[in-house]
Amino acid sequence: MSEITLKQYLSNQKNTIDKFLISELPKVRGLLDKLIETMRYSVIIGGKRLRPILSLIFTEIYGNVNESAIRAASAVELLHTYSLVHDDLPAMDNDDYRRGELTVHKKYGEAMAILCGDALLTLSFNWLSHQDIKPETSIKLIRILSDASGYSGMVGGQYIDMYPDEMPFETKEEGLLNIHKLKTAKLFSAACEMGATIAEAPEKDIMHAKNFGLELGLSFQMIDDILDVISTKEELGKSIGKDKEQDKLTFVTLYGLDKAKVMAGESIQKAINMVKDLPHPYLVKLCEDMANRTS
Amino acid sequence: MSEITLKQYLSNQKNTIDKFLISELPKVRGLLDKLIETMRYSVIIGGKRLRPILSLIFTEIYGNVNESAIRAASAVELLHTYSLVHDDLPAMDNDDYRRGELTVHKKYGEAMAILCGDALLTLSFNWLSHQDIKPETSIKLIRILSDASGYSGMVGGQYIDMYPDEMPFETKEEGLLNIHKLKTAKLFSAACEMGATIAEAPEKDIMHAKNFGLELGLSFQMIDDILDVISTKEELGKSIGKDKEQDKLTFVTLYGLDKAKVMAGESIQKAINMVKDLPHPYLVKLCEDMANRTS
Secondary structure, three states: OOOOOHHHHHHHHHHHHHHHHHHHOOOOOOOOHHHHHHHHHHHHOOOOOHHHHHHHHHHHHHOOOOHHHHHHHHHHHHHHHHHHHHHOOOOOOOOOEEOOEEOHHHHHOHHHHHHHHHHHHHHHHHHHOOOOOOHHHHHHHHHHHHHHHOOOOHHHHHHHHHOHHHOOOOOHHHHHHHHHHHHHHHHHHHHHHHHHHHOOOOHHHHHHHHHHHHHHHHHHHHHHHHHHHHOOHHHHOOOOOHHHHOOOOOHHHHHOHHHHHHHHHHHHHHHHHHHOOOOOOOHHHHHHHHHOOOO | OOOOOHHHHHHHHHHHHHHHHHHHOOOOOOOOHHHHHHHHHHHHOOOOOHHHHHHHHHHHHHOOOOHHHHHHHHHHHHHHHHHHHHHOOOOOOOOOEEOOEEOHHHHHOHHHHHHHHHHHHHHHHHHHOOOOOOHHHHHHHHHHHHHHHOOOOHHHHHHHHHOHHHOOOOOHHHHHHHHHHHHHHHHHHHHHHHHHHHOOOOHHHHHHHHHHHHHHHHHHHHHHHHHHHHOOHHHHOOOOOHHHHOOOOOHHHHHOHHHHHHHHHHHHHHHHHHHOOOOOOOHHHHHHHHHOOOO
16 A cells, blocks of 8 residues: 555545445436435535545554445535535625536525535435444444534534624634634544544544544644635635635634744644554655645 | 323423423533524424424333433424524525514524524434434434435425426326425424334334324325415414415415315324324324314
8 A cells, every 4th residue: 555656545545435425325317306416516526535535544544444434434525515515605605616616506506505415414414324334333423423513513613704703702813713623623523533433443542533633624724724815716626815805714814824824834743743653654644745735 | 191181291292392402402601602592593482393292202102201212302303493494594485484483594694594504403413323322223213314304305305395397297296295295294204203213112113103104294284285375474473375476386286275175184084093093192182183283
């Protein structure tokens, strides 16, 4: 495994996830066609599959990747996709492009985008309750993912992001860290924790995976804030400059571009230090690569 | 138990559910306040709690109602509430009133309504994965509820209802039955099936509960169609006459009011026949009561 490049490794992992998604998502076959087409469109149009890949990596570290591990990782991607579909809605971030393609509501209409997101979210928990996965493990995965993505996680983060004036934090710095932790980092954290959980890693290692995911997720969001300023629409595949336009609180608007870059570098380094001794040939490389991403 | 009236029985059961919801829903305590307020508003403003009550009834038939049974039944109500919040959105059915109160988006805004629904849906599965419930049972409940409420269930039904021209059915009659089955009856069915499952009823009894719930849910939706025409806004607590206004396919628009009433009566009778021999003092009465409901 260590003889291929990081790029090849990521491509293989992405293929594994994509193959599963394409085969396991409901298929257009005469009933509910447009809804299913919309679900497939939203999931299949792209994405780096970073969250499910992190999940698979932690399964590789502590065990073997089998069908259950791939299913669980793919469920994280379904959940991530639903959040993008709903976040892009006119009442939310109002984005027209995502991954270089029209957003779901631009292509299929607003009602369809709402329903598509609802269906993906529900399907995510449906997949996690699949009989392939041991009941005890399955329940743990559902608990981890629902904790990370509900009101006290991703949805809560999106809420504070939408209504910054409602923030109870004393400083903007503290508020921003909380937005990013809830909105982005908790799902990264859940992905890593789920990967270790499905491999039945010792509890302390599962907690370590969880903590690492949180730090990596924070770095990811810092870099996202930076890319919104320095990248191009072509490279990023979505509208850029929206944070400033929508007067969003981001690492760049709060600290300025230079300081944000330094902070992102420090956060990535912290994440790397947490996993540099783990037996995986690509995890540290993936972190380094993320620090240098342009899309 | 058999000495109290049906009304008293339903009131007791509703209190049990309401008490659980009020105590277990997240509380406003300085973080995420408005989101949590919105979630509590949407759930607590009312409703007859019919779905969770059906769930408790089937637990009573085959076992004892404990904290787990109440939690599972309440999770069904969370899921039902999310569906109302999203269905009321301007891009969907565009309703201003629900249960006599302003709908969530009218009171808190559209973004908040989307997030509130997402949070309730996620919380529903979170509650079902609670450690109080045995893992094997928990997984079954999650599978039942996610099957009934996702693309091939409630969300799918809402989709066909929104886009009737996409229906693949040869006749309108067949299409209508499918809309109502998916949109309404499957969740009733899941509620009954979950109640029997948590009581660890024999498989054939669980299937019977499921089939009964489907029939009862169909009757419920037929009556809903009728009430949209013959009831008043005050009695129903929501806008009336909307089906005709929005040119919806309903039992009344398709068959006319008189025939729709006859069909609803026949459907309720069919449901009653399915449970008249079950050892529960209120289930048949509840069905009869439903046939005569005015709200």
